Amino acid sequence: MQTYDFIVVGSGSAGSVVAERLSASGRFSVLVLEAGGTDRRFFVQMPLGYGKTFFDPVVNWNYKAEPDPGLANSADHWPRGKILGGSSSINAMVWIRGAREDFDAWAEAGNPGWSYDDVLPIFKALEDNEAGANQWRGRGGPVHITDNRARVHPLTVRYLKAAEQAGLPPNSDFNGAAQEGAGVYQITTRNGRRVSAARAFLRPAMKRANVRVEMHALATKILFEGKRAVGVEYVQNGETRTARAGREVILSGGSINSPQLLQLSGVGPGPLLTDLDIPVVHAADNVGRNLQDHQGVNYTWKATQPTLNQILRPWWGKLLVGLHYLVLRSGPLSMSMNQGGGFFRTDADQPRPNMQLYFQVFSTVLPRAGERPILTPDPWPGFSIGLSNCRPSSRGEIMIRSADPFAYPKITPNAFSTNEDVSEMLDAVKFLRRIAAMPAMAEVIAEEVLPGPSITSDADLIQDFRKRSGTVYHPVSTCRMGPDPSRAVVDPRLKVHGLAGLRVIDASIFPDNIAGNTNAASIMTGWKGAEMVLEDHR
Structure with a gap:
């Protein structure tokens, strides 16, 4: 079993950023587990090519929601990226941060450090905006923003x-x-090519000796010693493998895969886990709940x-x-x-x-x-x-159907x-x-x-x-952030309530959805989450 300082599960919009930021100093070793394969594919890099990736099982999880009464009982198609860069490699590339009021509401709900004034410097640091720098826009960052x-x-x-x-x-x-x-709309492209999180963050990080990226590696279980996460079990090329985390396991699988992996690992609603014969490591009713989507x-x-x-x-x-x-x-x-x-x-x-x-x-x-x-x-x-x-009041949930990590979870949007x-x-x-x-x-x-x-x-x-109607592919809040363990999954520093050595850093932690496309806020969350990890391990 190999040991790394940090194991990051998922190489998507947040995970790619986390891996880059944690490895930048050279102090820490980072393992990234990605269930999908390479992003070096023509229709991924060509911006309008995402019409071709919308149903492609090679790069797309192709989830399907439950028949929804609010959508005339239709079962909605939920594309999610199964590829380096995650959904940032197959999305529509619109760069919207969210409104000032969105982030101020996060902070007012008991999450210090997440107000608009707190996150604006991160957004500016991320950006290389073609329109130029000003008090809101950034220039010279890793994410090139095209002004069309x-x-x-x-x-x-x-x-x-x-x-x-x-x-x-x-x-x-x-x-x-x-x-x-x-x-x-401003979009995440540069010279006519998509700028995904993989291109902006993970590819540069992969050149470092202290970063290892394993593709086609499906995380199946978080390994615990008591209440502390110590590693991850994963399947790659049909073989079950394990990796140990000396400092932290970080889930960046997104709003579907992060709660799914927590539940598979014994962290979730107690009755659900008991019914599926999954040993309960930590009963947490909110894992998978509070699903919000546009x-x-x-x-x-x-x-x-x-x-x-x-x-x-x-x-x-x-x-x-x-x-x-x-x-x-x-x-x-x-x-x-x-x-x-x-x-x-x-x-x-x-x-x-x-x-x-x-x-x-x-x-x-x-x-x-x-x-x-x-x-x-x-x-x-x-x-x-x-x-x-922008801010629907309907709430759904994402719950596993069985203890089989290869079985897709049950997605219940409860739209309208x-x-x-x-x-x-x-x-x-x-x-x-x-x-x-x-x-x-x-x-x-x-x-x-x-x-x-x-x-x-x-x-x-x-x-x-x-x-x-149907999803516009912005699911959030299934591992919701908040100070109260009875209402949230992670605390304001993105640590899973009641457990040690385990964080969630992706859009699933949003306390509430934002007004607009969620990719920019997911990347910001990856950057801010990594800052918190580094602060705690100085």
Whole structure:
């Protein structure tokens, strides 16, 4: 059995950062266990290629949620990265930190050190923002942030004008002074290639002699001596192996895999573990509970002028943009599907924005089994405006089904399970039509395709978004941070309550979800968590 100072389980958005920060001084040895394989794959590195990784079992866990009454009993597809870089290697690359109020609420809930003013210096240190440095943005950090304002499609410019006509102010930086308004998304790319956590952090760390990364290594159990974590059991190439941690075991598997591994290791709800004949190391009812996720839906229109459909669908168009990308590392393939977006309030009484917008200059209405047809859109000119809720009140859970570490856990989202979530989503979808009715967009719309002009009553609109909504891939809070062991899994320093030598550092520790995409906040959590580890082991 080999011994390392630290064992990091998971090489995703947080885990890659943790491994880099802990190994930087050369003082400590770090083992990283990754269940997936290499990120050196063409469709991973090409930004719009994530349409190809959306169902690819080689790089994607392809989880499936339970049939959800809130989603008209559909069983939602939950992609998660099984690859170096984790979900940062297959996501849509939108760089949104979250609102000031989100982090201030974390601190006010009893988590000192997590306020916006505390985490802003970390965000700035992370960033190499193409738009330049200022009091909110950073320059020179490991994560390159591309400012796409000069590169967007003309229809995106129309969307921005229509949003302004509908009452949303222009916003040049959602990570700046305020989040509210409409603008162009910054994305994690550099010179037309994805900047994942693996590329920004883990790859540089792998060049160090004190870092070892084991791929295709599925962690199956945390090893304990009494109440102290001392190592990890994992399976690699069909062989069961163990590694010992001289200082700490750090779980960075994300909101699904971290609670799953805790439960498999005897840390979780006592009755669940007893029913599955798993010896209880530490009964902790909140492991896997408090699941929060953003739910989203798209409205789609046919346009009277060409969209990206006309260039991405035909073979000659694919050839053209492919050559453009290979030679110049630019064009549609170098960008995210979400060029424009924004944040708005569903009513004036909301203290801050509670909905996020996404503008896509193509449409994918026609179904294609087992594929997300980003690179083969509809044969007619189409575009979509989507949205997702920022702070839903619905709560779900993630629980193991058996003691088998290869069995997928049971994911129960409980989407739209509160009247509040249903009511605000109803108001939100009406706002999508308001944007489309503004002169800047109405001038280029031939017809509404989804949900279609016949869907007008509140009851029909609710039925429609229940049928067509789904996760926007931002699950958090299943190993929630907080000072009270009866309500949280980890303390404000990310140590698992009631145990020694064990932390969780990933998006599962978020006390509550943030307003926006979760990747930036996950990377920040990795950086801050690693700082805490280093402080405790000086």
